[in-house]
Amino acid sequence: MPNVTFRQLRIFDMVARYQSHTRAAEKLHMTQPAVSMQMKQLEESLDINLFERQGKSISLTREGRAMRQYSSNIIQSYESMLEYVDEIKGFRQGQLVISVTTTANYFTSRILAAFSKQYPQINISLDVTNRQNILAQLENNEPNLVIMGEPPKGHELKSEKFMANPLVVIAPADHPLVGKKQLDLDKVLEEKFVVREPGSGTREAIERHLKRFGKICTSGLEMSSNEAIKHAVAAGFGLGMVSKHTIDLELKNNYLKILDVEGFPIERHWHLVSRKGKPMSPIAKAFRSFLLEQTRQFDDEPEIGRQQH
Numbered sequence: 001m002p003n004v005t006f007r008q009l010r011i012f013d014m015v016a017r018y019q020s021h022t023r024a025a026e027k028l029h030m031t032q033p034a035v036s037m038q039m040k041q042l043e044e045s046l047d048i049n050l051f052e053r054q055g056k057s058i059s060l061t062r063e064g065r066a067m068r069q070y071s072s073n074i075i076q077s078y079e080s081m082l083e084y085v086d087e088i089k090g091f092r093q094g095q096l097v098i099s100v101t102t103t104a105n106y107f108t109s110r111i112l113a114a115f116s117k118q119y120p121q122i123n124i125s126l127d128v129t130n131r132q133n134i135l136a137q138l139e140n141n142e143p144n145l146v147i148m149g150e151p152p153k154g155h156e157l158k159s160e161k162f163m164a165n166p167l168v169v170i171a172p173a174d175h176p177l178v179g180k181k182q183l184d185l186d187k188v189l190e191e192k193f194v195v196r197e198p199g200s201g202t203r204e205a206i207e208r209h210l211k212r213f214g215k216i217c218t219s220g221l222e223m224s225s226n227e228a229i230k231h232a233v234a235a236g237f238g239l240g241m242v243s244k245h246t247i248d249l250e251l252k253n254n255y256l257k258i259l260d261v262e263g264f265p266i267e268r269h270w271h272l273v274s275r276k277g278k279p280m281s282p283i284a285k286a287f288r289s290f291l292l293e294q295t296r297q298f299d300d301e302p303e304i305g306r307q308q309h
């Protein structure tokens with residue numbers, strides 16, 4: 001009988017997810033040679049090839065893809081078992097596995113810090129990535145919970161809407177359009193814009209919104225993080241469109257200003273998302289209540305979702 005260990009299955013799952021020994025090693029806090037060695041041993045024990053190697057890149061073979069299904073089921077059952085143990089112990093310890101979009105991370109970190117103070121025994125694993133990557137994680141049934149702009153349609157997901165997430169047009173503080181009332185959208189779109197990368201939920205929402213007006217925004221520069229956009233806008237590269245949650249500090253310090261533009265802010269909300277068939281662990285339930293409670297206070301603040309100049 002092949003001698004396959006649970007640890008090898010976990011490593012295999014991570015390598016399959018990232019299609020890279022190096023990324024898997026980073027995530028698992030292992031060295032890359034240790035990951036490669038474990039995968040070699042797994043292939044030897046099973047006597048099948050799990051990966052195809054082309055130069056530096058690897059991908060799953062047909063057998064590897066089938067094995068991934070089995071290994072995810074085993075890992076999921078193992079996690080359910082731990083959740084059951086947490087439940088009977090009243091979650092004195094355990095893990096919250098949460099993924100949030102890069103934009104949601106601006107408020108999530110604060111909430112997670114407060115949650116962790118209240119439940120110091122809980123170990124939190126947070127992954128921050130863009131919408132497209134989160135959708136892939138949901139497909140693979142990875143996180144307990146996800147916080148994102150909008151849940152995708154047609155997936156087996158449960159989603160709960162909370163807290164407003166207005167998208168606003170930002171400019172450097174000395175921009176000539178700052179302070180002007182109800183700017184014409186066409187005029188604003190003539191400006192150069194710094195936009196997020198394809199795969200970003202913010203970008204998708206903006207494109208969808210402008211399409212309703214029959215407009216598009218031609219970008220002068222594409223960047224893969226809100227931080228990079230804010231720096232570029234503050235440096236005078238052009239205007240930007242971002243979630244208001246990403247610019248609290250810059251508004252306070254007067255580095256950036258929100259423009260009053262026709263059709264803006266785009267009214268959005270955050271969503272807490274999980275798989276339909278997957279029972280919520282007691283820790284995930286505790287975090288859900290905590291999050292909803294904390295963010296309710298923001299929604300009660302009158303200026304959220306409104307213009308601030």
Ligand code: PGA
Nearest residue numbers: 101102103131149201202
């Ligand atoms: P993203 O997130 O732009 O960082 O992908 C926004 C969202 O969740 O819609």
